[in-house]
Amino acid sequence: MLKFETVEKPMEHNFRSTSNILLMMSGSIACAKASSLISEWTKKGHRVRVACTRSVTEFVGSATLQGLGAEMVFDNVFSPGKAMEHISLGKWADIIIAAPATSNLINKLSAGIADDAVTTLWQAAYGQEKPMVIVPAMNTRMWRYPATQESIKRLKQWGIHVLPVASGELACGEKGEGRMLEPVEIVQMIERLLFVDREPSGKRILITAGGTRESIDSVRYIGNISSGRTASRLADALTVSGHRVTWLGAEDAITPDRPCAMPRFCSFEDLSVQLQTLLAESDYDAVIHAAAVSDFRVGSVLTRDGHPLDSHTGKLSSGSDLLLQLKSNPKLLDQIRSWSKNPDVCVIGFKLTDTEDLEQRLAAVKKQFDDSGVDAVVHNDLREISCNAHPFCLHTSKRAMVTCQDDEALAKTINNLMETVS
Ligand SMILES: Cc1cc2nc3c(=O)[nH]c(=O)nc-3n(C[C@H](O)[C@H](O)[C@H](O)COP(=O)(O)O)c2cc1C
16 A cells, blocks of 8 residues: 655665676677676676687687686586586576677577577576576677567567667677677666565566557457557666566567566457466565556457358458457456455556546546556546657545656656555
8 A cells, every 4th residue: 555755766776785697608799898797796796607608719718707707617518527517507596697698599599499508508597586687799680680589579578688789889890789788787787687686675566568459350450559668667767776577568569678577468368367367476566557458359250241250260351341349348457456466556557538628637537546446547648648748647546646747757756656655
């Protein structure tokens, strides 16, 4: 439950403990840059062990990595006396970081290939509830190559944190996206990730994002214009502030930049099932339901004369008119509290209106409070949204109202609100 205070709280925290870091390196020009991570981390008191692909030796030698502070360098699963290292290193680590991650490595990890020290270790380490992070480094076209983009998407769906790439001058002399982040940025992001995973006072927050798609047939759907941007900016701000965020997002939604769990949904039904599962399994302190959920699903598809068509098994012919029978979906927001393992979960809903009339806007917000039993409502109106402005009003059950000029201001306000959630 919450009580609302408009107190400004800092968005940053300092990392305060030491960890066992397993750095996995693959053959990129960024190996030299990534090597400096080892000394950065050991200076901070972390223990670092390194696993390398064969091509890493073309860029940086094992002696250099050990000289920089790596306790060991593992590059061959068949090394004498190291038969079980591919299992034990993953157990030893608190966090596993692939940096630099080549396009080859990323595509192998998503395809389930385990043919060297790094890929074998990675698979054996997966599923231990430890953060696993990929820091890509490659030429722009390799980064944009469809297989690489598909692999990134898959890995994210499996709960792996993929850090963003930087843009600028590449080692090959070209300009574009694909550069590995600077070591200082990587260190900061990893510290936040470790901090988030360990900070006991960080709240567990579930954020839904993006729009649902209701299938008409196997290729067509009814969707909406939600991009998921606001929810993703909120997820980033809350992660940076030390909360443990799960971002449950639509397949095509804009994803958060900061590492957090990112399961995906497609249809209303899919979102409903995933929400129920997550809420039953984990003790969330707050749910921010920002997804644009379809009010209708396709019940049946009929010919102009009212004969039902089988739309589930293929593509409907475009030769004649069709009638779509839409069925009303129940409101997910109304059910969040009853599905939640934590009965005191703080529920924040979103309400979009399309009216200039202030009374009507407030009535719509009040209706959401009354119907859904939410603790707070983020309201915005279609008429006020433009390329340059996207204002919101946050209403709480105590009827306090805070106006936020944009996503960033809303993120700060919700972040402050989280501090009051018990
Ligand atoms: C000078 C040089 C720089 C390279 N830099 C990169 C890079 O930044 N990213 C990448 O994906 N591949 C890069 N490659 C290609 C990889 O080294 C090559 O695909 C290799 O097979 C990767 O193997 P690994 O992923 O097992 O380490 C580079 C190759 C050379 C010769």
